[in-house]
Amino acid sequence: MLSETVTVPSGTVALPGDLVVPDEVRGMVLFAHGSGSSRFSPRNRAVAAELHRAGFGTLLLDLLTEDEERDDLVTARHRFDIGLLARRLAETVDYVEQRPDTADLPVGLFGASTGAAAALVAAAERPRRVSAVVSRGGRPDLADEALELVAAPVLLIVGGNDETVLDLNRRAAGRLPVKHEIHVVPGATHLFPEPGALQEVAEAAAGWFGDYLTPASR
Template sequence: MAVESVTLRIAGTELSGDLAVPDEAAGLVLFAHGSGSSRHSPRNQAVAAQLNDRGFGTLLLDLLTPAEDQTDEVTREHRFDIALLARRLSGAADWLAARISDLPLGLFGASTGAAAALITAAERPELVRAVVSRGGRPDLAGGALAGVRAPVLLLVGGRDDLVIKLNEEAAHELTAPYELRVIPGATHLFPEPGALEEVGAAAAEWFTRMNPAG
């Protein structure tokens, strides 16, 4: 399956992405990368490959420009600018829906990208059909949590105690259907053998909810 390099122009900013759409795709998944990460994240690339194998198209997108990313490496000011990340992610969702309008759209967010994904889901209820968070910070979505209408899967490592607590607190604010699933033995980045495979399998299962025939 070919991977297409794409450039999205959102609010005057050019963002780079990698788009892969298998034949007869069951849906599309837009990735929101987390703190200090990019579309080249081996973790999200691994999950995207699993989703591709299950018939889902994927868009791995850099939410920061190269210059912003360089600044963020020093100051860390952009990775926690959830409003900025969400604004760009929502623009990317609009772009993807306009380009491929006949497939349902899901969001996969990691770390702070999960908060951006939940805000986009609340702002684009007509577009976003499902959300998956991996080691995410849904608490940073704040008041947007109550506005999410798509079903939400929260995946957290069993040894990531603080993030488990933050996910539990955020889950209570959700009014949409949700599941908080703890992956035993996994830490925050899921480097343990088999952990990312479990994430990918759970995400693929969740995203089948986007398609009534799935």
């Protein structure tokens, strides 16, 4: 298994990421973390570990620079800049395609919180390259008009007790023109801290990517 820290070029900045490629890799999943989080998010790393066991490679990426993160802690303005986050995620899709060891693999996107909107917009911008999208406690509604342009199957995972976000996901799902499902984790709240909740998220994500990240989808 390959495991390394990489730097993804995006415009005038360089974004750090943690890349893992299993020996018998089936596809690559790129992570877009949510507001106030980072590539070190224990929740996303738990999901990534489950994906590794299922044979998928992962790239956990910081979509904001250190300076932007510091500014965002005060202003919260970058975390809702979906256009910026989506552009950088789309450029990360290009980066994966340019690497010899990942170029021929199907690509999926996993987004949490506001990162889910960035994942959906990036999927709309790279329709021939992105084969599946999974959202964890996400805000797909923030993808706005890009929802109607998504070409990849979408799984929206939401906690059953995260009522406001669940309602937003249901409304966004109604605008998706592709196969989609809403997976409700009973009794779970926004960050899925309840016993077994995050494991259910990870298994649902692995199942979705297992169905749609195939050689044919590439």
